[in-house]
Amino acid sequence: MARIVLERFLQEKEQAIPSKTLINSMLRDPSQIPDGVLANQVYQCTVNDCCYGPLVDCIKHAIGHEHEVLLREMLLEKNLSFIAEDQLRAKGYDKTPDFILEVPVAVEGHVIHWIESKASFGDESSHQAYLQDQFWSYWNRFGPGLVIYWYGFIEELDCHRERGILLKDCFPTDIVTLRHSMAQR
DSSP: OHHHHHHHHHHHHHSSOOOHHHHHHHHHOGGGSSSHHHHHHHHHHHHHOTTTSHHHHHHHHHHHHHHHHHHHHHHHHTTOOEEEHHHHHHTTOSSOOSEEEEEEEEETTEEEEEEEEEOSOBOHHHHHHHIIIIIHHHHHHHOSEEEEETTOBOGGGOOOTTTTEEEESSOOSOEEOHHHHHHTO
16 A cells, blocks of 8 residues: 555655655655654554565565575474575576475485575465466476475465475475385385
8 A cells, every 4th residue: 555655645746756766765665655653654554564564574574594504404404405595506506495405315205406485375376476486497407396385275276296296294204215215125
C-alpha cells in the first residue's frame, strides 16, 4: 500500500511517472520523501508490514540460517565431506547451493552432488521460481541434487527426479555412500 501511495504522490508532484529505482530508494529510506507526514506514514507501513517488512525479512533469514546450520550438523554427523556456500562464494562462484558434496551420495537410488535447504513450504509458485532462478543453475554446474523443503511441499512438484532434482521434507535417512556400498561387497 505504501508503494502505491508514494507513487501517486510523486506522480502528482512531478507530473511524471517516477522510476522504480526512485520508489525503491524512498521505501528503503523514507527520509528521502519530501513530505514529512507521508515519510512517517511510509516508514510506519514498512515497519509494521507483517508479510514483507524488514522484521519479517530478518525472521525469515534467521530461520533459513538455523536450518542450514541444522543441515550442516547432519552432514557432519553422517561423515559426509562437503563444501559450504560461503566457501564456494570465496572461490568466486556466484550461484551456489548451500552444500556441495565432495563425494556424491545416493538417495532413493538417485545420485546427489549438492543439497539446498529451504526453510519454507514448497508451493507451486515459489518452487517454479526456485527452479528457474536456482535449481537448474545448480544442476547445470554441479549435476543432480536434493532440495529439502523443511516445512513440506506439494507432492506433485517432485517430478524432476529422473532429470536430477529430488525434493524431500527432511534429511534423508537412506543415504548410500561410496564407503557404504564398498562395505557391502
